[in-house]
Amino acid sequence: MKSLRHSALGKELLKATLALLGFVVALVLILAGPLGWLLLAGLAVVLTRGYSSWQRDGNEKRRPQRTNCHDCGAPNPVENIECAHCGEPLVTEQR
Numbered sequence: 001m002k003s004l005r006h007s008a009l010g011k012e013l014l015k016a017t018l019a020l021l022g023f024v025v026a027l028v029l030i031l032a033g034p035l036g037w038l039l040l041a042g043l044a045v046v047l048t049r050g051y052s053s054w055q056r057d058g059n060e061k062r063r064p065q066r067t068n069c070h071d072c073g074a075p076n077p078v079e080n081i082e083c084a085h086c087g088e089p090l091v092t093e094q095r
């Protein structure tokens with residue numbers, strides 16, 4: 001029953017790693033303070049957006065990723081509901 005013992009050890013190791021990870025995250029959060037939390041949240045949002053746009057890029061490579069505002073002409077990401085420049089609602093052109 002060597003493999004059973006090994007997997008039990010692996011579980012313990014995983015638990016210890018998770019505990020350590022949680023400890024490190026908590027420590028970072030405490031050290032960073034409210035400002036750091038905001039920064040981390042912003043970073044998370046940016047990462048999530050980048051990831052989703054990267055996924056979309058893989059799915060439909062030929063589609064343009066930007067659309068121009070019909071009001072002020074500023075380029076906007078296609079997932080934007082309204083213009084980041086002037087706030088006008090973006091109309092998605094359909095062909």
Ligand SMILES: [Zn+2]
Pocket residue numbers: 069070071072073074083084085086087088
């Ligand atoms: Zn605009």
